Amino acid sequence: MDFAGWDMPINYGSQIEEHNQVRAAAGVFDVSHMTVVDVGGTEAKQFLQFLLANDVAKLDEIGHALYSAMLNHDGGVVDDLIVYRMNFGYRTVVNCATREKDLNWMADTSAGFDVIIEEKPDLAILAVHGPEAIEKVCSVLHKYADKILQLRNFRGTDLGDFFVARTGYTGEKGLELILPGNGATLLWDKLLAAGVKPAGLGARDTLRLEAGMNLYGHDMDESISPIAANMEKTIAWEPANRDFIGKSAAWAAKKSQAEGELPSLVGLVLEQRGVLRRGQTIFTDKGEGIITSGTFSPTLKHSIALARIPVNSEHCQVDMRGQLIPVRIVKPNFVRFGKKFFD
Amino acid sequence: MSNIPDDLKYASTHEWIRVNENGVATVGISDHAQDALGDIVFVDLPEPGTIVNAKDEVAVVESVKAASDLYSPISGEIIEVNGVLAEAPETVNSGPYENGWFLKMTISDAAELDELMDADAYSDHCDEE
Numbered sequence: 001m002d003f004a005g006w007d008m009p010i011n012y013g014s015q016i017e018e019h020n021q022v023r024a025a026a027g028v029f030d031v032s033h034m035t036v037v038d039v040g041g042t043e044a045k046q047f048l049q050f051l052l053a054n055d056v057a058k059l060d061e062i063g064h065a066l067y068s069a070m071l072n073h074d075g076g077v078v079d080d081l082i083v084y085r086m087n088f089g090y091r092t093v094v095n096c097a098t099r100e101k102d103l104n105w106m107a108d109t110s111a112g113f114d115v116i117i118e119e120k121p122d123l124a125i126l127a128v129h130g131p132e133a134i135e136k137v138c139s140v141l142h143k144y145a146d147k148i149l150q151l152r153n154f155r156g157t158d159l160g161d162f163f164v165a166r167t168g169y170t171g172e173k174g175l176e177l178i179l180p181g182n183g184a185t186l187l188w189d190k191l192l193a194a195g196v197k198p199a200g201l202g203a204r205d206t207l208r209l210e211a212g213m214n215l216y217g218h219d220m221d222e223s224i225s226p227i228a229a230n231m232e233k234t235i236a237w238e239p240a241n242r243d244f245i246g247k248s249a250a251w252a253a254k255k256s257q258a259e260g261e262l263p264s265l266v267g268l269v270l271e272q273r274g275v276l277r278r279g280q281t282i283f284t285d286k287g288e289g290i291i292t293s294g295t296f297s298p299t300l301k302h303s304i305a306l307a308r309i310p311v312n313s314e315h316c317q318v319d320m321r322g323q324l325i326p327v328r329i330v331k332p333n334f335v336r337f338g339k340k341f342f343d
Numbered sequence: 344m345s346n347i348p349d350d351l352k353y354a355s356t357h358e359w360i361r362v363n364e365n366g367v368a369t370v371g372i373s374d375h376a377q378d379a380l381g382d383i384v385f386v387d388l389p390e391p392g393t394i395v396n397a398k399d400e401v402a403v404v405e406s407v408k409a410a411s412d413l414y415s416p417i418s419g420e421i422i423e424v425n426g427v428l429a430e431a432p433e434t435v436n437s438g439p440y441e442n443g444w445f446l447k448m449t450i451s452d453a454a455e456l457d458e459l460m461d462a463d464a465y466s467d468h469c470d471e472e
Contacts, residue, residue, distance in 0.1 A: 014436070015407050016382040202381070206407065273385050275405045296384040296407050321403075321410070 003201065006033040006096065011200040018203035019298045022170055023338045026130035027199035028191050033096040036123045036178060037106065040089035041115035048083065048090055050244055051109055053226060055236035059085035063156040065167050067234055069226045070094075070105070075249025076222040077229065078105050080214065082167055084156055089116075091163070091178075093125070095216045109245060124184035128196060129174030129207075131338065137164075137175050140190045148175065169204065171211025171336050206295050209304060212267060212333035218278060219265060219292045219306050225253035228308060230265040230332055260311055263289060267332035267342065268305040274320055276305035276327070283324065284313035291318070299335045306332055345375040345469065348440055352456055353465035354416040359440065360459065362450070370416060371444040372404065372435065375469045380406035383432045388424040388446060395421065395448070397455050402445055404435070416459055418451040 002008075011018060021027045039048060048056045054068035064085050070078045079098045084091045094102045106117050128137050138145035144159050151157060153173075156165025162179030179187065192198065205215070212230075214220055220229035227250060235250060236242070256262040268291070270276055276294035283289075289309030297304045309316060309329075317324040330342040351359040357376035361369045377383065385405040395401055395415045402413035424446045427434055435443035450456070460468060 011381065014382055016384075016433075202407065273387070275384065275407075275410060277410065296405070298407075 003033065003096070008033060009200040010202040012198045015200065015202035015206070016298045018197065018199040019206050021197045022130045022172060022199055022203065022207055023299055023335075024130070026128060026133040026136045026174075026196045027203065028188065028196045029127040029129070029199050029204055030124070030184075030188065031127050031176075031204075032124040032181065032184065034125055035094045035096055035099045035102065036120040036125070037092045037094060037103065038086070038089065038118045038120055039092065039106075039115055040118070041113070043114040044089035047110055047113040047115045049242055050113075051106065052081075052083065053231075053235045053244055053246065053250065055242060056083060056085070056090060058236070059083070059090075061085065061155075062087055063151075063158065063165065065154045065156060065165055069220075069231055069234060070102070071226065071244070071246025071250060072105075072222055073246060073249065075225050075246040075253055077216070077220045077224055077226055077231070078102065078222060080216055080220070080231075084163070084165060086163075087158065093178075097217060122181050123178050124181040126177045126179075126184060126187060126191070127168055127170075127174065128177070128191060129168050129170040129172045131173060133172070133174040133196070136191065136194050136196050137177070139194050140187070151175075169211070169213055170207040171213075172207075172338070206298060209293050209295050209306065210297050210299055210335035212306070212331070214265075214306070215293055224308075225262065226250060227253040227257050228262050228264060230306075257311055260286075262311070263308045264311045265292065265306055265308050265332060266313075267330040267334060268294075268307050268316070268318070268327045269300075269330055269334070269342070270303040270305075270318070270325065270327050272302070272325070274303060274325065276303045276318060276320075281319045282307050282309050282316050282327075283319070284309050284316040286310035286313045289313070289316070297334060299338065300340060304334045345373065345378055346440070347373065347375070347462045347466050347469075349462045351440070352416070352459035352461065353468075354414065354459055355468060356414045358413060358416050360416045360456070362456065363447075366450065367422065367447050368417065368419070368450055369444050369447050370413075371439055372413060373465070373469075374439050376411075377436050377439045377443070380404060380408060380411060382407045383435045386428040386432045386435065386445070388428065389421050391421050391423055393421045395419065413445060415448070417448070417455040419449040420451075421446050421448050423447040
């Protein structure tokens with residue numbers, strides 16, 4: 001499939017088998033399409049504190065990672081990203097479909113800051129996830145095993161040839177390895193030889209949805225406030241004297257939601273036959289909403305979805321091919337570490 | 344390259360039909376169709392006894408990727424559906440022409456069979472898509 005100019009496999013064989021492999025053992029995703037942007041210079045920290053809704057001051061040591069939204073002045077989501085603190089400054093990993101827009105936005109908003117913003121197109125990213133993932137990576141990179149085993153969640157370390165961190169998009173333990181593209185093929189082959197199975201974009205989507213993680217362009221975009229995309233926890237309101245792009249608009253959105261005027265992103269489960277799909281209309285006791293991501297959950301064996309619906313909705317139904325079917329509203333976090341997570 | 348058996352007839356909407364010795368027809372979806380749909384997770388089948396016309400929607404196939412209708416290739420009465428698919432819909436992926444069949448039906452008008460494609464024509468049809 002052509003994905004924003006990259007030739008990407010949706011699946012290597014069965015998408016469900018690839019999904020189950022990650023939940024039960026270990027799978028590897030080639031996510032080199034994602035865009036790595038390094039931010040250096042004497043004011044890198046101040047710039048990112050202005051650019052991002054989350055606060056990079058939380059990154060207390062080299063390798064520490066943070067998830068954040070990057071907002072526009074109206075408080076819409078330009079993109080979501082991971083930022084790592086590095087010895088040279090910071091490394092961000094942004095979405096590939098938004099690459100050009102993000103680079104322009106970062107360049108425009110950095111005026112007046114002493115920063116160097118550099119895209120790193122030669123870097124590849126392999127994500128290895130699953131209960132056996134860390135052990136498998138260590139078996140392949142045994143000389144770094146001690147350092148890798150010490151990593152806690154959302155922590156990374158620079159190993160010279162590559163950067164490795166305990167981050168990911170599946171709800172399983174695992175590692176993301178950022179390395180020069182010319183070394184990625186060899187590492188990929190070694191991981192496969194160690195019994196890690198390749199997994200495609202299809203499995204990546206069902207895994208992230210089970211984990212209740214948003215997909216940019218589906219669950220939020222520039223017209224959507226992070227408050228209406230279940231991202232409020234990623235906004236650092238404190239310290240109050242930190243100003244960031246979109247802060248006043250996001251604060252206004254928070255108040256608007258408290259007054260019932262802004263919808264919220266929730267989880268939906270359909271415990272009977274059928275599959276919830278993106279774009280299906282939701283009818284609740286408080287009004288209408290829409291499914292932003294929906295799929296069949298291979299782990300739960302029924303359908304799950306993320307939907308934006310009026311706040312404080314208690315009951316809802318989905319329009320599935322002309323029929324109204326009752327669905328249950330849950331917190332948008334369906335599966336963690338291979339197990340059902342919601343009540 | 345998908346598997347397209349020579350002894351079947353095919354509809355442009357990717358159903359196959361086999362006329363059995365007893366004059367009853369078996370209907371399913373082609374290997375090309377199951378491959379395009381990906382992992383199939385639910386199949387909703389009609390009640391036996393349902394009378395259908397050619398091109399009527401008779402079943403719904405839900406895969407991880409998409410929902411898709413199955414259209415009856417001919418007119419007739421549904422006399423049996425494949426109960427295996429209720430519990431094991433993935434059978435359609437593993438054996439679209441064998442254990443993954445959908446339904447059996449009578450043939451009201453044998454002339455309708457002539458309007459369907461043979462294996463060569465269906466192969467060309469898949470290539471054009």
